[in-house]
Amino acid sequence: MAGAAMSETDGMMPLIRSALSALPQPAGLPPREPDTAFPATPPARVIVGAYLRALRRSRGLSQDAVSRRVHCSMETLARTETAGRKPSEHLVSALLRVYQVKNPAEIDAVQQLVLRVDGRNHVIDDKAGYGLRLAACEAVADSLCVHAQHVIPPIVQTAAYTAALHRSRRPPAPRALGPRADRTVLVLLDETVLTRPVAGPAVMDAQITHLLHVIKDGIADVRVLPLGSGCFAPRRQITELLFRRGEQRLFIEEAAGAAYSSGPQHGQDASTRLDTAQALAAGPDASWQMLQSARRRFHDQGAP
Secondary structure, eight states, X not given: OHHHHHHHXXXXXXXXXXXXXXXOOOTTOOOOOTTTTSOOOOHHHHHHHHHHHHXXXXXXXXXXXXXXXXXXXXHHHHHHHTTSSOOOHHHHHHHHHHTTOOOHHHHHHHHHHXXXXXXXXXXXXXXXXXXXHHHHHHHHOSEEEXXXXXXXXXXXXXXXXXXXXXXXXXXXXXXXXXXXXXXXXXXXXXXXXXXXXXXXXXXXXXXXXXXXXHHHTTSOEEEEEOTTOOOXXXXXXXXXXXXXXXXXXXXXXXXXXXXXXXXXXXXXXXXXXXXXXXXXXXXXXXXXXXXXXXXXXXXXXXXX
C-alpha cells in the first residue's frame, strides 16, 4: 500500500513542479532552472574539501602556513577546499597528517571518498567520522534548507535533545549552527515534531525555547507545517546545501549515514519536495505562535 502511494505521488511530480514554479524562493537561493540550477559537482569532492577546510580552521592554521608544510601552492589548497579541483590522494594524506587525524578508520573513510571524486553524482558516506564531514559541509555552506518530519534537525538541536535521541549509543558530533551574517538557513518542521516528547517535557521545553532564540538571533528562519497540511515528503530528513553562491548544490538524505546527491537527475525531485514543504508551511508569525504554544504545553506538563 505504501509503495503504491509513493508511486502515485511520484507520478504527480510534473504537475507539482509546474504549480510550484512561480513560488518565491527563500532568500539566498538562486531561481531553479532546468540543469543549470543543479550543477553536477561530484558530491565527494565537496565533502572532502569542506572537511579539510574545517580541520584547518579548527587547528587555527592559515592556508599559507599549511601550503608551505605540504609543499603545494596556496591556490591548490584553496581550490581543493572549495571543490574547485580534484584532490589527490597524496595531498589529502599529507593534510590529514598535518591536522593530526590519527583514527585509521576515519583516514580510510576520507581516502575512499577521494577515490570517488570524479563522475559520481550520488555517494553514501556512512563510515567513521561521517558526522564530522556532514557538519563541515553544513558549516561552510552559503545557504541551507532542511525539512524534518520526525525530529528537530541537528543544526538547531540542543545538547540535551541530541543526547536523548542517542541515549543508547555515543552522541554524534555537534552540528548546531552559530550566527553567520552571509548565510541563509530555512528550517521546515512538521508540527508533529513539536508534539513528540523526546526525553520528557523539560527537554522539549528547552529545545523549543532554543528554536525561538534561533529565530530571534537571526541564525535560522523556522517555519512550521501545520498538522494535516498533507506534505508527502519521505521519512528521511532532506537538506539542500548551496556553496559558492549556487555554483555547487548538494542534496542530503540522512538515516544511518548521509546520502549526498547533485545534478538534475537527483536534484529535481528533492528540490520539488522542499518547495512543496515551503509552500505548505505557515508564515513567520503563525509559525512563531505555534512554537510558543508547543513550548507552553511542555512547560505546563513539566510544572510540579
